[in-house]
Amino acid sequence: MxxxxxxxxxxxxxxxxxxxxxxxxxxxxxxxxxxxxxxxxxxxxxxxxxxxxxxxxxxxxxxxxxxxxxxxxxxxxxxxxxxxxxxxxxxxxxxxxxxxxxxxxxxxxxxxxxxxxxxxxxxxxxxxLAPDLVPGEGLLCGALTKGDEADATRAAAIVAALGAVDVGQGAVVAEGLCLATEALPGTDAMLDFAAAHRARLIRTPKSGVFFKAPKPGQDRRIDLPAIGPQTVAKAAAAGLAGIVFEAGGVLLLDRAATIAAAEDAGLFLWGRAP
Structure with a gap:
């Protein structure tokens, strides 16, 4: 070459x-x-x-x-x-x-x-190259409950612990219970696992959050976590109430389509302060 x-x-x-x-x-x-x-x-x-x-x-x-x-x-x-x-x-x-x-x-x-x-x-x-792909703090669509905020706090703590040992960048928490964590198979596999198992673990039909964030100390020039319309579809299939991401630390792929998909599915999208 x-x-x-x-x-x-x-x-x-x-x-x-x-x-x-x-x-x-x-x-x-x-x-x-x-x-x-x-x-x-x-x-x-x-x-x-x-x-x-x-x-x-x-x-x-x-x-x-x-x-x-x-x-x-x-x-x-x-x-x-x-x-x-x-x-x-x-x-x-x-x-x-x-x-x-x-x-x-x-x-x-x-x-x-x-x-x-x-x-x-x-x-x-x-x-x-594309700074507009990284949203800041705030609610992009939908509404939060106190329970959602508590689940997000719990999920953020789990993701920080996972990231500290270089394992994953995401977790699913519903009613304070951790349903799934991200590992080598990736986000889709994690959300599929949560969808397959939540019915026997969680009684509320629509609750819980998927939280996504970079690993602590991660070099953000590479492998910045991302969410998009497919993430929304997977989260909806898992019966979640919404998706939470670290503000300024996650790529939002196709912003308009992702927000529209979340609105159609009745999910919230929240950029949470680190």
């Missing part, structure tokens, strides 16, 4: 989900890059694809193309490394890469940021 002309001063390392397309629209001159096996949803893009096993040639190609800033967006799973694909320079990073991949998500992502910074790139967050 070395010597390939990128003709862009920024590179978007795009994964799956809605976020990459939103950021590509906000930064139309940026080059779209994809890790093999994890195609993005950026319409019309001709991405530069790379493998972790050939990370150094990929970084060199970005440098040679004049790239100065890099932004990571979208979901990616940890790849299975294939020894036969390693080039010599990337192979020298194997102990570091393996150690990072075996750590928690936040530790892994910090290691990724460090590598890109060592090559001289400025790593910027999604909120730098």
């Amino acid at each position: 070395r010597g390939e002309s990128l003709a862009a001063t920024g590179a978007l390392i795009a994964g799956t989900g809605a976020l990459p397309a939103l950021l590509a629209a906000a930064a139309p001159g940026w080059r779209i890059c994809e890790m093999e096996g994890f195609p993005s949803t950026v319409p019309g893009a001709e991405p530069l694809r790379f493998r972790v096993e050939r990370l150094v040639p990929f970084l060199d190609a970005l440098l040679d193309g004049g790239v100065k800033q890099v932004c990571f967006a979208g979901a990616m799973q940890r790849p299975r490394l294939e020894p036969e694909f390693f080039d010599a320079r990337t192979a020298a990073l194997v102990p570091r890469l393996i150690g990072a991949l075996q750590a928690g998500d936040d530790a892994t992502l910090r290691a990724v940021i460090e590598l890109f910074e060592e090559w001289g790139f400025e790593v910027v967050g999604a909120d730098t």
